[in-house]
Amino acid sequence: MSNSGTERVPTLNIANVLTVIRIVMVPLFIWFLVADDGRDGLFRWLAVATFAVAIYTDKLDGDLARSRGLITDFGKIADPIADKLLIGSALVMLSILGELWWWVTIVILVREIGITVMRFVVIRYGVMAASRGGKLKTVIQTFAIFLFLLPLTSWLGDWAWWISATVMAAAVVVTVVTGLDYVVQAVKLRAGARGNPGRNT
Numbered sequence: 001m002s003n004s005g006t007e008r009v010p011t012l013n014i015a016n017v018l019t020v021i022r023i024v025m026v027p028l029f030i031w032f033l034v035a036d037d038g039r040d041g042l043f044r045w046l047a048v049a050t051f052a053v054a055i056y057t058d059k060l061d062g063d064l065a066r067s068r069g070l071i072t073d074f075g076k077i078a079d080p081i082a083d084k085l086l087i088g089s090a091l092v093m094l095s096i097l098g099e100l101w102w103w104v105t106i107v108i109l110v111r112e113i114g115i116t117v118m119r120f121v122v123i124r125y126g127v128m129a130a131s132r133g134g135k136l137k138t139v140i141q142t143f144a145i146f147l148f149l150l151p152l153t154s155w156l157g158d159w160a161w162w163i164s165a166t167v168m169a170a171a172v173v174v175t176v177v178t179g180l181d182y183v184v185q186a187v188k189l190r191a192g193a194r195g196n197p198g199r200n201t
């Protein structure tokens, strides 16, 4: 695996610890949603708060990794996985609760799991870090999930549902398009490594 320029950065650093904390928060988030005693219940709000804190650690670990030079191959792989666990669990739970169409959850999960598997398949040619499009996709997915987690319809009426559904539809489109872009990147990475044998050995 290519690690040029990052081999002296310790894997155990604050940015990676925050990524691991985000992963550990996922079961807590699921438990709050399962324990929810109604869409406006205390546990629902605890789930929203846990999701918000976990998303904040995503921004924080990225900022810290860049500003303090803590970018590691572990972080490049673990950070998108942590995002996928959090977002995937939110989508699955919303579908189980009957608040989100299963097809949305399945399309997004297939893309996220597929790209994760592809990252590991091409890792011998190089690490495929999150792209700008991938980061934008996570922001739109996060925003859409917040809209679905919050009891907006009971506060604001049906039009709030339409806004939530439109943002979720945008999230699905960006998720699929960026997934296809990663496939192109992976093909180029493989072709580049094959045209330059020994580069990553």
Ligand SMILES: O=P(O)(O)OC[C@H](O)CO
Pocket (backbone or CB within 6 Å): 058, 079, 080, 083, 084, 115, 129, 130, 131, 133, 134, 135, 137, 138, 178
């Ligand atoms: O689209 P991916 O798989 O690169 O994931 C992007 C990350 O979630 C951004 O933090």
